[in-house]
Amino acid sequence: MLNRHPHASVTALLLLTATALSGCGSGVPVAEAGLEISAPAEQRLIALTDLDQRVARVGYRLSAANAELCPAVRNSAGWLLHAASQYSPELRPWAETRFGLEGDLPGLLAVPEGSAADLAGLRRGDLLVSVNGAALARGVDRRAAVFEGVEINIRALDLALADGPIEVVYRRDGNDRTARITPQRACGYDVQLDPSDELNARADGKRLFITTAMAGFTATDDELALILGHELAHHVLGHRGWHEAETRGRQTQTVPALTETSGGAERQADRVGLYLAARAGFESSIGPAFWRRFGAFNWRVRYPQWGHPSAEARARALEQVQAEITARRASGEPLVP
Numbered sequence: 001m002l003n004r005h006p007h008a009s010v011t012a013l014l015l016l017t018a019t020a021l022s023g024c025g026s027g028v029p030v031a032e033a034g035l036e037i038s039a040p041a042e043q044r045l046i047a048l049t050d051l052d053q054r055v056a057r058v059g060y061r062l063s064a065a066n067a068e069l070c071p072a073v074r075n076s077a078g079w080l081l082h083a084a085s086q087y088s089p090e091l092r093p094w095a096e097t098r099f100g101l102e103g104d105l106p107g108l109l110a111v112p113e114g115s116a117a118d119l120a121g122l123r124r125g126d127l128l129v130s131v132n133g134a135a136l137a138r139g140v141d142r143r144a145a146v147f148e149g150v151e152i153n154i155r156a157l158d159l160a161l162a163d164g165p166i167e168v169v170y171r172r173d174g175n176d177r178t179a180r181i182t183p184q185r186a187c188g189y190d191v192q193l194d195p196s197d198e199l200n201a202r203a204d205g206k207r208l209f210i211t212t213a214m215a216g217f218t219a220t221d222d223e224l225a226l227i228l229g230h231e232l233a234h235h236v237l238g239h240r241g242w243h244e245a246e247t248r249g250r251q252t253q254t255v256p257a258l259t260e261t262s263g264g265a266e267r268q269a270d271r272v273g274l275y276l277a278a279r280a281g282f283e284s285s286i287g288p289a290f291w292r293r294f295g296a297f298n299w300r301v302r303y304p305q306w307g308h309p310s311a312e313a314r315a316r317a318l319e320q321v322q323a324e325i326t327a328r329r330a331s332g333e334p335l336v337p
């Protein structure tokens, strides 16, 4: 279920889940209810779409602002894409109407402000139909929800972006228009939102993952940047393996040496992560208060475990890092951790 394309939205995945569960649920099976989506379900989907957009927005800012510190980089348009074929057949017409989707063609679900796609005039709801004169495949209508078709299209876009500016034809309000996108250098890791009740985030060397519960717990983009910044820091610090064979237009680069600090990998990731958030223009001073609030809410992080210091210890350490950041800013020193 979680083996979706990294660019795929959680909304699509949730629609699949809703259909799969309808057989044993007490409500009306979705397949028999036609397109009548109950208000709570639709509200939940809208909330998840919002979460997808928040994660895309914060992930984009962190990736673009910290490109020089990331061991893997790529040319990015900054968009979050999805396609009708990812949705279950029962809900596909609903997704097509709501999001303007068609077959395997990639539609823009999120266009972060300041991203290459945004600067090229693209908006949420636009549908991509060709890149550099080559048509993207619409695919055939399938019974099941699949990611393969849209994945091929996304790979074609990523590889074109890797070579520099691209020209795309996109559909808006039924009219085809052309845009030239000049990609921006960004960290080469996808940010993925996983539907889960677990309060968790992780990094595997290629991607950053955050659960819907964890993203939902963060009250602001600054708090979300604190969590995603910590995971990105594991990549910046080389804590995770990275496999070049699985690249999609990514390159490796040599990164500046960072200050050696004491403490384990998690404490280092907290320190570097706060810098990454500050460098991306997020308010990093919220770090200590966030960890105290999170510790009060979740007993699992209240005590040290699995190499992580307790929430209170992390809050105190972040107070020192924040003092460091404030001092560097005051003296005009670069914010390199």
Ligand SMILES: [Zn+2]
Pocket (backbone or CB within 6 Å): 230, 231, 234, 266, 269
């Ligand atoms: Zn960590």
